[in-house]
Amino acid sequence: MAEPTRSPAHRYGNRPTMKDVAARAGVGLKTVSRVVNGEAGVTPDTERRVQEAIEALGFRRNDSARVLRKGRTASVGLVLEDLADPFYGPLSRAVEEVARAHGALLINGSSAEDPDREQELALALCARRVDGLIVIPAGTDHRYLEPEMRAGIATVFVDRPAGRIDADVVLSDSFGGARAGVAHLIAHGHRRIGFIGDQPRIHTAVERLRGYRAAMEDAELAVDDAWVSLGSTEPERVRQATAAMLSGPDPVTAVFAGNNRVTVTAVRELSGRARPVAFVGFDDIELADLLGITVIAQDAAALGRTAAERLFRRLDGVDDAPARTVLDTVLIPRGSGEIPPA
Amino acid sequence: MAEPTRSPAHRYGNRPTMKDVAARAGVGLKTVSRVVNGEAGVTPDTERRVQEAIEALGFRRNDSARVLRKGRTASVGLVLEDLADPFYGPLSRAVEEVARAHGALLINGSSAEDPDREQELALALCARRVDGLIVIPAGTDHRYLEPEMRAGIATVFVDRPAGRIDADVVLSDSFGGARAGVAHLIAHGHRRIGFIGDQPRIHTAVERLRGYRAAMEDAELAVDDAWVSLGSTEPERVRQATAAMLSGPDPVTAVFAGNNRVTVTAVRELSGRARPVAFVGFDDIELADLLGITVIAQDAAALGRTAAERLFRRLDGVDDAPARTVLDTVLIPRGSGEIPPA
């Protein structure tokens, strides 16, 4: 009558299951399930017995098994670039809040701006059968997600549009924001304005550069190639780019930075200069108010919230055509953008 | 011979399963499993047939089912206070990197500094059967996790110790850091030093206050109750606290801030003052270098990394006694802490 050794696949440190609870309470398996899920049709007395058994055994429902049976995981995935970037923290948090309101958990993953890693992550989340996916693309080709989307995984892109597939996307107005920022510098008398952006693979980088060019063109100002620099946001790269456009025979008198990573380095570089240089940066930054940095602010939390709401509408069965939502940006003048040309 | 309607529980938009792949490839179910998992013992020819069927059907293994069978979810949970706080972003990212190196995904949740929400989140993660849990406690009683830990969910606490249970914890040296920061102010001639901290429920807040008191005591300086303020990090609260200790008959000449949230508000408040006030803050902040803010820096990424490494060592079966790891802090003088008393 010795207890046979448990199945070798048994892990979880031998946690009690509903079966164990049922045995202890002297009821059927399904009755335990009913109690655990608060379903109707259980006598108060039976319910009490089951509850006692649950307490005594320290039972907790295995949601892994539940998921398998129900077909919904009540979880959504978020693939972003880098959670350590202060732009993405609030975005992720906003997504989490919406998910929470819908009873879902959030699985985060950072692509580190690497398209392969983005794909690997997104597909891993699909294999987990997240109900939905929010992606901040690193790559430019998302056809790899088509089978997954067809198979029922709702997908929304944020901050940058999907590449080569038709899908929901929520964006900030990068073009308009950059154009307004550069126009602001022009309005303050600048004619030679530098632009330091992110890698040209990235949609927002291209859009903001386009905004810069549009503002210059609006004012009928020619753009010298030496004033424009796209590339990684590595501090050293940005430092050199900044230094380069401030030296030479025809230095810029103002700089527009394409995002928050560029801004922190560019501002450091500019602060060391004798001659003041006007500056406007895309993205607001904490303490930028104290430093008097003029920025084009986008609302990261609103991006995340809007995308998540779109996602859950899809999960609720709304099935209209993929939509593009564009959120406005705001120019916040704080001093650096109002410096006149030297 | 009409196709019978599929089982009503069938979701996932009718994704193909291994069974479907097996049928199409004309092989057994287990053979598909072998191919998908790269197990040995399949002829190249059979493998090719299976691969083709997988491609054709767009099959992707359902990790939910896999998890159920294998007993390991290859995921870890992280309960923190607020992902939007720039202190937690890098911490979370560091945990994610370690998890990734171990092939695990990370599920994030924010407690919003609410003990009930912390518990709800942590238990939800346990129900998902995460392999391990990293918790930045909001509450002070974690006995609710005992059954889970006994049942095999490895748990490590970060930034603040667990309450009323014995568990691994990774901390920064809050006491030593605060003491060093306040001693630094004293060394620059200050005798009346204010302390603005977080809520007294929070361990780090208490430790840092203790460090403040120790430094004052070391220098044989009495502490006036009016110089000490604990409470929420709401800007309005911090603003008032700062203003209060700077007014009155015996105003402080220096302020020590208990964390980054307090710092950003206190620095704003101080910057508007005519009379310069010395300042040291706990936690480094982006752009603090440009603002000349002296800080006690802790390494958020190292906290996360250390905790995650500890967690995965546990998951690898290491079973020694719960340990407390304390990471050093660094004083970074940048000007604000070196201002002499007015």
Added chain:
DNA sequence: TCGCGCGCTGACAACGTTGTCCAGGGCCTA
């Protein structure tokens, strides 16, 4: 009093995967 219906309960299958085990066939050796 009998029959019917309803409220409660439990047996059973299914979700999609993996571990175990056995069968069949080909090849090598004695």
Added chain:
DNA sequence: TAGGCCCTGGACAACGTTGTCAGCGCGCGA
């Protein structure tokens, strides 16, 4: 040539839960 072994493949059960359905007992109406 027979026997044994290895290699490949597949049938089956199990992971822990929930949906379906049937049965039981009791109360109420005719």
